[in-house]
Amino acid sequence: MPSLLSLPVETIDLIAFYVACPTRDGLPSSLLPFILTCRDIGLYLHESSAVFRQIFTFKFSYGAVSRRAFELTSQDLKHQLCWYRKTLQFILERRGLDGERTLRNTYDVDVSDVLWAVYFMCLDDDGYNLRQLTAVGAYEWIHDFVTLRLYDGASETGGWPLDNCVNALALWIFWRLSTKVRLLTETEETSERIIQLILPFVTVPFRYASAFAPPNHFVLPLQSNAYDFSNLSSRIPFRTRTAHFLSVPTPHGPYPVYRSPSRVWSQVHFSRRISLTCPLVTTAAKLLFFSRRELYPYGMNYSLPRNRSEAIARGLGGHIGPTQEDIHEMNLHRLGGPDGKYGGTKLPAVAPDSSDEVSDISRAYDSEWYRLRLCTNAWADDLGDDDEIWRRAQLGKGMRMFVLGSLTGLWAGRMALLIPNQNNGQQNPTQNDNPVPLPQGFSEDYLGLTSAPVYMRLREHVSYAGGDIIPTGAKGPQHLLDEFDQGMRNAYFPQDVAFQETIDGHGIRVTARGQEYVYENWNGSESKTKIKGRFHDRETCVGCAMREKQERKRRDADADAVANDEDAPLDSVPLPPCTGVQDVIITGKTDDRHGQAWNHYTYYGRVRRWDGMIGILRIAVSFRDRRLGNLFFFGYLVDGKNFVGNWRITHEDPGMPAWAGPFTLSKVTEGNA
Template identity: 30%
Template sequence: MIAPVLSFSQVPPSSSGSSKISLCQLPLEVLEKIATYIAADTLIPPMLPLQLTCKHLYNALSVHSNPHLYALLFVDWFDVSAAIRRFGLQTVNSTFARQFVQYCYAVQAIRSGDIHSRGVLSTFWTAFTMLTEDDGKNRRILETAGLPDFVDRFVRERLYEQHINGWPAENDVNSLALWLLWLTSSEERLQAESPAQRSQLIRLILPFVLMPIRYPATLAPYVHFSLPLPNCPSHTPHSVPTSHGSYPHYRDDNPAILDLYHSSQTEIGTPLASTAAKLIYFSRKEVFPVVVPSHLPLTREHAFQLGLNMVGPTQEDVHELNAHKIAQLVEPADVDWQMHVKGWERMNIEDSVNKAPSARWDNDWNRLTDCNTLYRTVSLRRSHYTPGSLAGLWQGRMLVPDNGAYGHLFESPDMPSDFSEHSLGVAAASLFMRLREYYCMDVEPNTPVPAGRYDDLSFNAWFPSSMKYQEIEDKLSISYLSTNTSTSGQQRSTSTARKQVYILNNPDGPTLHYESQCRGCQDRGTCKVAYRSKDAAFLAEAERQLDEMLLATPLPDGEMDDRVESEDEDDAMDVDQTVEMMAKRRCDGIMDIVLVGETDTRHAQAWHPYRFYGRVREWDGLIALMRVPGLSVNPHPLSASILMGYLVGGQTLVGNWRVTERPNEPVTFEGAWVMSKQA
């Protein structure tokens, strides 16, 4: 690769008449070109011998003296859109070089194949970050390096190394291994697994799927709607001790510290192992389709012709189950994704990076970096869930274990030798729901419906237990009992309050947010919201660090991205440099999101009718949905179940379900569920 670069016919002969030229005499631009060609196949390692040739080449090509070169290599080899969205353009521009070295070390560690390396946790964190930033390049590099086989071997050989009473530990390395295994799962790999390999993997991850009493499914207990919690022991809810630990789970405030892009260290919480395990489990179960019983009617019309009017599936209904995968695999992004974005060439950098495929992981990433302590206000508003994501038809499955078998399992902290789906009597039930989203906008005099108390004997998806609702055209009317207390505090009266401020989300209709009417926009004086406007100390430190980096490190120029120079000058290197330390978004004016829906008539005839209603928790984007049998508007709440979970990767709902009564007591009847939206 070097030869073409060194064959310069136009190079003048030296004074001695020789046409030879030393590498040290080449201009820096040519040396950078040589280094770029050398790094074309395996990134950094081949460059080291060139750097060690002499002191001149080391100084010319080292990352410390030539960050410009490594920044160019980073943009050429890795995806940058997610970093720009999450950390701000100027922040990442000045640290691309350091990030390039970090990513290269991780790629080399994966190539080594050493799953017992002392640095495997760091490698997993870097690979996980790269996959949440993937726009086509990152995943290709990691898969070429052998990441799918690397994590597969780790899960099969090391998942139970630090077991507790036989149960696999939920620690950083195990959680990341399960997430990487899911993120690198593909249809080709699923089909290549032998039945024995598939069974082994399901057996290994099964505790994370079926034991919510040991492995939490939420970042904060679902019984809380308003977070953060008061940092006061007398007001902090207490868990109930069980043989398997305290329940519900209040996760330790011990986030990992990652060195990403900017000089300040990034706190990030451990991703939930149970979420990844459920996706792995259902994806393997879906390799083989559900058997279509031959005795079933062919279609619903055929059933009616036979006089069968009761609820039950037809062969057509079972075929529909098989036609749609509920654990949708993460499809590799197209490296040339920009070619499919209309008007991309005319967009500024801020707008264009929002169109990148990696944007689907922003809510998941924000959730981990922002919601790792229950006692601190999140710095990201309404960025853990994208409004409108849940509207539409969803299909899924829920696992229904035997209550008696669970009861026996809770009596001992040890993992039984026969722990399996069969020993717990696990059955699968189909789920269908069509949801609509209603918003409470930040407009005078709107206020959201108050949340129900966490210590109520029943859980009603964060609504007051007396809540009733009615849909009228494009409005949602909610009524509930409200307790009024006199100023003296002696008299209390109960009356019915009614909220009719929830407006239906219609993506094809006019916008619901107007800056001139939004109280938040008026209070700020702008519609732009900075992600990390935490406090003055952070901003002052950010400004100081940016000044130092700008003085010490030349920023990559227009060769990286010709559109960077087309940005507004005020957004590039302006006097208010603290703004450049923050990614920005526009206010959406939404104070509360309420979900309402039901089972479609066609699916209700096959899988029973249900009504759904719930809310989205602003703190972390947790979704709670009441699932009430029948289509009656106000059945008894204790006949219902509650679905709780997160929208993963913008496409799959994953969580646990349980009965609604006594929400703070240990789990007695709970199971996993996964759903994805039908096209």
């Protein structure tokens, strides 16, 4: 009598696949019933990885891993399939579908490992991962987790929520799973509760890190460990350092806020152990905050002129101020507008109909992946692991954490303003040496929080390998001071910097400290200007030489893997191309119509190569308006579309807390794009 064992192994694999995957959505079904039909079938499936490879690629996204890190084998996918199934089962059992809204605290796995797994699923998602997370109620679970667990341990810090990896991952997952539908169906009470919980992360930049390294630095990693500080009283061990030698103690901790090199996590990802740092809790909190505040439009003042023409007719042509039309436009810049083409805080992307993989989705998260892998330590560049993830990320360092051309265009959004209150001790973080507890009634009203619209039209300019790079604004008399203050108050440029377009219109001339530097406008295509520093010279480019060396290693590894087809990589993905770009600067202004409504400004800034942080100085065009001072905006591009960070006044010492607040902007789609 024929038996299952008489079938070809491909047929056995196919049967096992359909047992495990009756549908695409939801947990893979257990193979145990099929395994119990025959001992030999069980032994075969235990030894084989092919069917698990097929199950994984049917249920989950995987393209991003090959693109960013390493080529996946069947064994890698089998390991990750088991871990994802365990993670999704954990969520399914705790999402409260039985009506129990209290988050149960009976863990059979460590919750931080679950959060890392879900976070990786979000970063790697091209459509399928989100479907599985939705099927098990991951959004409902993380919503409960944030509302019930965000303040775990706060009793030990005076009521302030902790800046730890669990909270950071929870808020990032909460953001990644957010949609317009979920925001719009959230009750006002729930929305206000969430804002209240995350408000300290949003509004207290002198307590919580707003960047992977403080914005007073431009050239990183820091090298101060190589110098003799024996005469300094504040000796801090290098490996546990959480402050610069010139940081000042405050009731909220050392300032500027440095992330400790000890906050490096070792996580298993597709059977490979990788080292990475935690994402910034403050960035996720800002996105969650602004996305909820943008549900509400600015109020309309119907006494204003309807448009600029009416303002001129009323004799207000030279008056700076909004019309009804300007307020209406600003109200379009909320959550990307009705069609996603406007500004504001744009929500994470999903597959068009949530039915298939769209490889471009996860590309928007590549920069974040590289930041987590490479920006673990502001004092050294010596993570030291020698795996393929590290080699590939190291090769791409610099322009992999910032996508060239992404800033060019019109940006619109809002900034939150904190109105200082003389009776509010929170506004003076250096008033004494005693720790400050979270004030009772800490809220937007307590802080005097309001918002204002922000418009920027920006353009990127680049210097290619071989060209001269504009120096920073550092001017300290010794290395330690030079390293600590590198010109943040002038967007990392020397104070005498000046900009002028080149005669050919393809670049910009920058004069600083008596020298001239020429940068090419970045337009995404090959530069036709064959002048040193203004085009990508592949013959002399160090990055190109590094890439070719790694490509040879990859080809040799692929050839060895072909011998065993089952463990061959899913895809042989080439390394990212070398751009040759060594420095990126930004210039810009407000469009005339936006300036007439909200004041005219000019902008210039730089992209910090180490982590892709963007720093932009805003200067009022009108001398009368300059009395208000310049503002420095710094932050990161998130999901490839939101520019999120903090602003601060520039006339204060960069090493001290100053008047500051959060902002979020996104690019406006113009023309037929």
